[in-house]
Amino acid sequence: MALGFIGTGIMGSRMAINLLKNGHDVIxxxxxxxxxxxxxDAGATWAETPATVAQQTDIVFTMxxxxxxxxxxxxxxxxxxxxxxxxxxxxxxxxxxxxxVRRMAEQASKHGIHYMDAPVAGSKNQAQEAQLVFFVxxxxxxxxxxxxxxxxxxxxxxxxxxxxxxxxxxxxxxxLLATSMLAFAEGLALGESLGIDRETLLxxxxxxxxxxxxxxxxxxxxxxxxxETEFPLRWMQKDTAMVAETAFDxxxxxxxxxxxxxxxxxxxxxxxxxxxxxxxxxxxxxNKGEVNTSD
Numbered sequence: 001m002a003l004g005f006i007g008t009g010i011m012g013s014r015m016a017i018n019l020l021k022n023g024h025d026v027i028x029x030x031x032x033x034x035x036x037x038x039x040x041d042a043g044a045t046w047a048e049t050p051a052t053v054a055q056q057t058d059i060v061f062t063m064x065x066x067x068x069x070x071x072x073x074x075x076x077x078x079x080x081x082x083x084x085x086x087x088x089x090x091x092x093x094x095x096x097x098x099x100x101v102r103r104m105a106e107q108a109s110k111h112g113i114h115y116m117d118a119p120v121a122g123s124k125n126q127a128q129e130a131q132l133v134f135f136v137x138x139x140x141x142x143x144x145x146x147x148x149x150x151x152x153x154x155x156x157x158x159x160x161x162x163x164x165x166x167x168x169x170x171x172x173x174x175x176l177l178a179t180s181m182l183a184f185a186e187g188l189a190l191g192e193s194l195g196i197d198r199e200t201l202l203x204x205x206x207x208x209x210x211x212x213x214x215x216x217x218x219x220x221x222x223x224x225x226x227x228e229t230e231f232p233l234r235w236m237q238k239d240t241a242m243v244a245e246t247a248f249d250x251x252x253x254x255x256x257x258x259x260x261x262x263x264x265x266x267x268x269x270x271x272x273x274x275x276x277x278x279x280x281x282x283x284x285x286x287n288k289g290e291v292n293t294s295d
Contacts, residue, residue, distance in 0.1 A: 002027055003149065004053035004060035005044070006073055006080065007094070008036040010229065011120070012063035014127035015093070015153045017042045022152035029053045031069075050074075054083035059146065063093045066238055067100045074104060086112030089142055093134075095119045095235075097171065097242040098164040099249060101137070105163045114142050117163060119170035120154065123230035125217075131155045135173075137166035171246055174239040178260050178277070180212050181236075185281035188222070192285065198223065218278040225282060227275035234273035237264035 002025040005016040012030075016039045019026050028044040029052070030036040040046050047053045050073045054060055060080055064070050070092060074081050084090065090113055092104065101117045108115035116138030126132050132154035136143055143159050150157045160166050184205070191201045205211050206219050221227050240261035247254040267273070267283035275282070 001025075001059070002045075002057045004028075004047075004057035004080075005039070005063070006030070006050055006053055006060065007063040007065075007069075008039050009063070009065065010124050010232075011127045012093075013039050014124065015061070015063060015132070016044060018127075018130045018153045019149060020044060022148075024149070024152065027053050027056050049078035050076075050080040051078040051083035054080040054088075057088075058085070059089045059091065059149070060084065061091045061093060061149075065094070065235060067094075067096045070094050070096060070100075070104065075107060081108060081111045081113060084111065084113050087114070089114045089116065089145065091116045091118050091146060093118050093120055095170055095174065095239055095242075096167060097246050098168050099246070101164040101167045114139065115163060116142050116146065117165075117167045118146075118150070119167055121170070121173055122154070125230060127153075134158065135160055135166040135169045137161060137163045137168070168246075171239070171243050174236070175243045175254075175257055175260075176212075177214070178236050178240045178243075178264065179256050181215075181218075181277060182260050182263060182280055184211065184215055185278075185284050188281055189284045218276075221276060221278050222281050227272075227279040227282065229274060229276045231277050232273065233264060233275055233277040233279055234268045236277040237261060237268055237273070240264055 003019060004027050006029045008030040016026050016028055020043045026044040027047050028036050028039050029047045029050055062073060090108055105115040118134050118136045120132040120134055122132040130153055133156045134150050134154050136159045160169050188201050192198055202219055202223060206215050243257045244261055267280055270283055272279045272283050
């Protein structure tokens with residue numbers, strides 16, 4: 001069975017390549033063909049539009065940056081929902097918000113299409129090594145159908161519940177990632193301002209009881225002040241904004257989420273948006289200069 005894959009950025013390209021490595025035929029589309037070239041070189045077939053992908057496959061995976069991109073691919077001109085055959089499956093691995101997921105599921109249902117939300121935990125390295133963790137919302141039968149493909153791309157599948165439940169859990173996790181990274185960065189900046197050298201701070205905090213384990217993977221970036229992107233800071237800002245929006249819809253007070261999204265937005269405006277999200281430390285400790293007002 002040929003699989004469709006739309007969205008070949010940092011994460012999607014590596015996920016699609018792992019499907020190919022596991023012997024699956026993949027038909028791929030991306031807004032910019034050049035960004036899909038590594039997947040094409042690995043054996044995928046290029047399609048000019050999302051509809052072309054859908055016409056040739058029974059299951060389409062999407063991995064896109066934000067809700068507007070997902071909606072355009074699904075419902076825009078040459079969108080995938082108009083081309084998938086009734087009964088086929090759309091699996092969206094993008095990080096969006098639960099309200100948007102439910103709206104996309106409703107649109108898919110109108111076309112007779114099964115829909116699943118399956119965002120992931122992990123960044124570039126985990127995607128490359130097929131070590132992603134999937135958080136899935138959808139029907140049991142659809143999850144079972146996709147189990148071999150999830151296993152080709154990741155190390156674990158958590159079926160959280162019905163549609164939108166996978167996305168709900170992913171937002172909880174990204175909230176914890178963003179706020180803990182910010183608190184860690186603030187702590188380092190404070191320690192350095194008090195005269196403690198960075199190496200001593202990192203040796204003491206990273207791996208200790210107050211530091212989340214993932215920070216060990218960010219240590220080298222912070223120690224060297226080089227922030228090669230695994231997960232862009234601007235997308236973490238987008239996710240924190242969705243957390244705040246979702247909390248408002250749910251009637252939950254989340255003051256730390258609102259503060260965090262504004263600090264990440266400031267960092268983006270100061271030019272850190274395309275760096276790894278751990279560059280929030282660099283923004284707090286020593287910003288690059290004039291604010292960039294073009295974003």
